[in-house]
Amino acid sequence: MFATPIHNLFSGTSHRSAVLTIAAILAMMSLIGVANAATPVAHVYVAEPTQILGYNAAPDGTLTAIPGSPFPISVFGMAVTGSYLFGSSFDGVHVNSYHIQANGSLVFATSTNVAKFNTGTTCPNLQASPLVLDHTGATLYTVAYHGATCNSTSYKSFAINKSTGGLSYLGDSGTRKVWNFPLTFSSSNQFAYGAGCVGGLTTPYWAESFGILKRSTSGLLTYTTASAPKPPTKDSSYFFCRSLASASPSDDLIVGVYKLTSTSTSLFNHGSMLATYEMQSNGSLATNSKYNNMPWVTQVGELADLKMSPSGKFIAVAGSSGLIVWHVNEDAAPSRYNGLLTSDLIDDVSWDNGNHLYAVSVEGRLHVFTITADTYVEAPGSPYSVPAGGYAIRMIVQPLTD
Incomplete structure (x- = not known):
């Protein structure tokens, strides 16, 4: 030395x-x-109905409260850049911007009325949520509802003023049936993908919507005609309905797939699997996945969240019966990593760049796991108590390391 x-x-x-x-x-x-040992590797924010809990994550995954936490901020959907946390208000009208201080604390910056741009629709705003950022953090995207029964959506694009946190409207994506969120972006930032499976809207009873959107140089998202074929079934006695998608840095896309029939009474009647797609230069998707080579992820119950690790090596699959992690094998099918990390009902998961996986449960627990190629371990103190158990709880993670 x-x-x-x-x-x-x-x-x-x-x-x-x-x-x-x-x-x-x-x-x-x-x-x-x-x-050095106490230098955080991530800021973790958990949104309860009337407040945001903020945590600093240590290198071993231990969480400590950010100074000033809990913050008296009432938001639902959240997105985070290096400088700002954006939160959609429960009135479905505003997106608020909060400046992230050096210690992770949140200070109100500004508020933008995003509902005034939802023209041509009589649908309620419901919630200006979810919020999605492109890879660069230059553009924020919100959802608007359309149609006689409000069963269609469009994406509104907003440029972010990095000095003030304010939002400037760029335009609308065009409308698609059902719900195509949350979105996940290709590594080039040129395309965004989303999948949703919803019941009771069309015949057969379960309807799928798979959306591919192109991002312009201004940041505006618009729907494209790029294709995304369904994995083939063995016969016509059932069909696949895709829901949730997450992209890897190498432009592979993992998609949740339900096996359903026209008489299925829930998404979980026949279980769920993972399909693997490869992105093409025009945004279209190609796949070798089919009925007999997709891995089952039935043990997590009804799918709630699907998140790729920043390295692209792991995919976290969360649901009503727990959380699992699988190895990602580029354009081949994911392979088994381990059993359930927890059997809690997990509603939201996120990763940082330090091999930590965060999972929040509606039962009021926040889990932190360290994931390596061969093993996983729950961090000291995990799971942490989240007071607002029983509510839908949103979480966002701001990595502080490369």
Whole structure:
């Protein structure tokens, strides 16, 4: 550590002074070590109905409260950049911007009325949620509802003013049936993908919507005619209905797939699987997935969230009966990693860049796991109590490391 032998630093110094100087240096080194050990690798924000809980995540996954947490902020959908946290208000009208301080605390910056751009529809705003950011954090996207029965959606695009956190309207994506969210972006930032499976809207009873949108240089998202074929079934006695999608850095897309019949009374009647797609240059998707080579993920129950790790090596699958992780094998099918990490009803999951997987349960628990190629371990103190158990709880993670 020292370029000069340490005894040479004290030549001409009394023995007592040298001892005191060495003690001071060791104390300083110890403090530096403690400071480095405590340097957070991520900020974690959990939105309850009337407040946001903020945590700093240590390298081992331990969570400590951000100064000022809980913050008296009432939002539902959230998105986060390095400088701002965006939250959609429960009135479905506004998206609020909060400046993230160096210690992770949140300070109100500005509010944007996004509902005024939802022209040509009589549908209620429901919630200006979910919120989606492109990879660069330059553009924010919200959802608007359309149609006689409000069973269609469009995406509104907003440019972010990085100085103020304000939003400037760019335009509308066009409308599609059912719901195509949450969105996930290709590595080039040129295309966004979303899948939804909803009951009771068309014949057969379960209806699928798979959306592919192209992002312009301005940030505007518009629907494309790019194709995304369904995985083939063995016969016509059932069909596949796709829901949730997550993209890897190498432009593979993992999609949740339900096996259903026209008489199925729930999404979970016949279980769920994972399909793998490869992105093409025009945004279309190609797949070798079919009925006999897709891995089952039935053990998590009805799918609630699907999130790729930043490395693209793992896919987290969350649902009504728990959480699992699978190895991602580029354009081949994901392979088994382990069993259930927890049997809690997991509603929302997220990753940081330090191999940590965060999972929040509607039962009022926040889990943190460290995931490596061969093993997983729950972080010290996990699961953490989230007071507003029983409600839909949203979570967002801001990584602080590359």
